[in-house]
Amino acid sequence: MSDSSTTAPSTSARPQRSRLSSIIFILTLIALIIGVSICNQLPAEHPLYVSNYMVTLLGKYLTYAILAVAVDLVWGYLGILSLGHAAFFALGGYVMGMHLMRQIGDRGVYGNPDLPDFMVFLNWTELPWYWMGSDNFAFTAMMILLVPGLLAFVFGWFAFRSRVNGVYLSIITQALTYALMLAFFRNEMGFGGNNGLTDFRELLGFDLRSDTVRLGLFIASGVALLLVFLLCDSILRSRLGKVAIAIRDAEDRTRFIGYRVESVKLALFALSAMIAGIAGALYVPQVGIINPGEFAPLNSIEVVVWVAIGGRGTLYGAVLGALGVNYAKTWFTGAFPEAWLFALGLLFVVVTLLLPRGVAGLLKFKRSSQAAS
Amino acid sequence: MSTPDPMTGPAVFRRDKVFEFLIPKQVDDLDLSHGTALYLENISVNFDGFQAINGLNFYVNTGELRCLIGPNGAGKTTLMDIVTGKTRPDTGTAWFGQKINLLRMDEAEIAQAGIGRKFQKPSVFENLTVFDNLELSMAGTRKLWPTYRARLSSETMDRIEAMAGTINLLSQLYAQAGSLSHGQKQWLEIGMLIMQNPVLLLVDEPAAGMTHQEMDRTVELLTTLAGDHAIVVVEHDMDFVRALNSPVTVLHQGSVLAEGSMAEVQSNTDVMRVYLGTESSSC
Numbered sequence: 266m267s268d269s270s271t272t273a274p275s276t277s278a279r280p281q282r283s284r285l286s287s288i289i290f291i292l293t294l295i296a297l298i299i300g301v302s303i304c305n306q307l308p309a310e311h312p313l314y315v316s317n318y319m320v321t322l323l324g325k326y327l328t329y330a331i332l333a334v335a336v337d338l339v340w341g342y343l344g345i346l347s348l349g350h351a352a353f354f355a356l357g358g359y360v361m362g363m364h365l366m367r368q369i370g371d372r373g374v375y376g377n378p379d380l381p382d383f384m385v386f387l388n389w390t391e392l393p394w395y396w397m398g399s400d401n402f403a404f405t406a407m408m409i410l411l412v413p414g415l416l417a418f419v420f421g422w423f424a425f426r427s428r429v430n431g432v433y434l435s436i437i438t439q440a441l442t443y444a445l446m447l448a449f450f451r452n453e454m455g456f457g458g459n460n461g462l463t464d465f466r467e468l469l470g471f472d473l474r475s476d477t478v479r480l481g482l483f484i485a486s487g488v489a490l491l492l493v494f495l496l497c498d499s500i501l502r503s504r505l506g507k508v509a510i511a512i513r514d515a516e517d518r519t520r521f522i523g524y525r526v527e528s529v530k531l532a533l534f535a536l537s538a539m540i541a542g543i544a545g546a547l548y549v550p551q552v553g554i555i556n557p558g559e560f561a562p563l564n565s566i567e568v569v570v571w572v573a574i575g576g577r578g579t580l581y582g583a584v585l586g587a588l589g590v591n592y593a594k595t596w597f598t599g600a601f602p603e604a605w606l607f608a609l610g611l612l613f614v615v616v617t618l619l620l621p622r623g624v625a626g627l628l629k630f631k632r633s634s635q636a637a638s
Numbered sequence: 639m640s641t642p643d644p645m646t647g648p649a650v651f652r653r654d655k656v657f658e659f660l661i662p663k664q665v666d667d668l669d670l671s672h673g674t675a676l677y678l679e680n681i682s683v684n685f686d687g688f689q690a691i692n693g694l695n696f697y698v699n700t701g702e703l704r705c706l707i708g709p710n711g712a713g714k715t716t717l718m719d720i721v722t723g724k725t726r727p728d729t730g731t732a733w734f735g736q737k738i739n740l741l742r743m744d745e746a747e748i749a750q751a752g753i754g755r756k757f758q759k760p761s762v763f764e765n766l767t768v769f770d771n772l773e774l775s776m777a778g779t780r781k782l783w784p785t786y787r788a789r790l791s792s793e794t795m796d797r798i799e800a801m802a803g804t805i806n807l808l809s810q811l812y813a814q815a816g817s818l819s820h821g822q823k824q825w826l827e828i829g830m831l832i833m834q835n836p837v838l839l840l841v842d843e844p845a846a847g848m849t850h851q852e853m854d855r856t857v858e859l860l861t862t863l864a865g866d867h868a869i870v871v872v873e874h875d876m877d878f879v880r881a882l883n884s885p886v887t888v889l890h891q892g893s894v895l896a897e898g899s900m901a902e903v904q905s906n907t908d909v910m911r912v913y914l915g916t917e918s919s920s921c
Binding site for chain 2: 500503504505507508510511513514515517518519520521522523524525526528529532
């Protein structure tokens with residue numbers, strides 16, 4: 266050890282746990298929500314006007330950001346590289362989609378008051394049991410948390426108790442989302458098969474096509490991101506968060522000081538799946554469709570790429586990654602549609618090689634080097 | 639056909655019994671009334687044909703400091719793995735005190751029951767501060783919700799700072815453990831072990847990577863701890879073992895070859911033949 270580190274006051278004084286970054290993040294997010302809401306009300310020719318198209322786009326990005334936070338919670342802090350989180354996202358989306366289908370009522374093409382159009386088309390005479398209760402919003406809201414949470418719990422129960430780790434676990438999560446995709450593609454499943462659920466009209470009596478409701482959904486996504494961030498932040502600041510990092514860095518050591526590693530993993534994995542479910546449920550009314558394509562293994566991998574680029578192990582990094590990469594994706598697929606996947610791949614390689622801690626790591630590095638000089 | 643007798647019939651039909659998996663696992667209180675902390679009897683472990691432990695009997699008294707020596711592959715680390723629940727023996731029994739059956743518990747339960755372990759390679763949580771490392775290992779709740787709600791009282795802060803003073807890391811209390819030197823990590827791990835306040839400490843090669851002064855302090859610390867804690871030290875460094883001045887158990891090919899003071903063990907012909915003889919020049 267060098268002498269400077271043993272005498273430096275920076276290591277002997279109890280540091281303020283960097284709340285600063287969290288506060289800056291929260292304030293920025295609130296400013297974004299309010300700013301976009303106000304700018305959306307301006308006349309269209311005003312230079313600061315934010316179009317309705319942009320509002321919906323941003324709302325979609327915010328749901329992606331929630332998903333990224335969910336992945337960062339288990340990957341960045343607990344070391345579980347889940348390559349199947351899009352499955353929980355899609356499940357939350359499907360639960361919301363079912364509710365929205367029931368809201369259509371008899372205004373569908375076939376005019377059946379109980380059955381969604383695709384069921385009438387398939388000559389089904391009554392609603393399958395698992396569609397029961399989906400017309401009730403409170404029940405739907407509960408299921409948005411419960412369905413992904415329960416799947417993650419059962420999955421995690423077997424995986425973590427058998428001490429499946431690392432690459433093996435990642436592969437199983439990929440298999441999980443792939444299996445769900447194949448299942449949801451089947452018409453017999455009763456979720457609209459290939460086409461999924463679409464043609465939504467109303468949510469809680471509000472017309473989903475109206476601009477005000479779209480703004481409302483954007484605000485709801487922003488608030489959801491804020492609450493999810495606060496929840497994850499409070500966990501990660503607590504002793505439980507330190508235990509999570511301990512598990513990530515030295516799982517056996519954590520066991521030998523008496524923590525039940527499986528329980529911690531299971532609880533945080535299920536929580537993360539529920540957060541992903543919330544993201545999916547907010548995503549579906551904004552894009553107007555949910556189909557089995559959302560379960561595609563590639564989607565889950567893309568989420569991991571957002572988190573890696575933004576900086577895993579920092580919540581705001583995950584949000585930055587999700588927003589930044591998706592903005593780039595929208596721009597790229599408009600300007601050079603064929604080049605997007607190459608650009609994403611290149612970005613991932615560059616970040617992995619040059620910025621192992623992502624963009625957030627770059628910010629941190631700048632700050633600490635400033636503090637040192 | 640008559641129905642099976644509810645009291646004497648097959649176990650499934652008996653009304654005075656429930657299935658074993660329905661019986662809640664008893665968290666036995668540690669019973670050390672006979673003065674023995676650890677009983678290992680007739681333990682055998684076979685790793686794919688390699689007999690790592692072979693009919694081993696090993697006892698540790700409460701408050702005793704015991705050194706475990708033996709050539710590489712003698713089964714020292716495997717023995718620690720068995721006691722801490724990492725490895726399950728093929729045969730034999732392992733009891734912690736009179737009442738706790740170690741073979742029915744997992745690592746976390748064993749740690750909570752009061753057995754602490756220090757690994758051969760210093761194993762600390764590198765991305766956490768020294769303070770956090772000590773805080774996590776501190777005896778206390780290990781349940782999820784209380785861990786989430788846990789707040790630091792000034793009393794626990796004092797305890798952690800006092801421990802940091804004991805292991806000479808007070809000036810680096812809020813430094814990342816990963817930035818410590820090898821010897822400091824060893825100290826930190828010993829500190830974490832003591833924070834757990836275990837009844838039995840298993841210490842694997844504490845002196846590795848330490849300077850002579852640090853070694854002297856480790857000897858001093860371990861001798862102070864003995865009495866309140868039973869300690870088993872595995873060590874290759876004979877000077878260190880001699881300095882501890884405690885009973886020595888020599889393992890060879892998975893069973894106990896000799897037991898006694900260092901002087902007795904060193905004069906044992908078996909021991910000289912298989913172990914010390916080959917290293918006598920360095921002793």
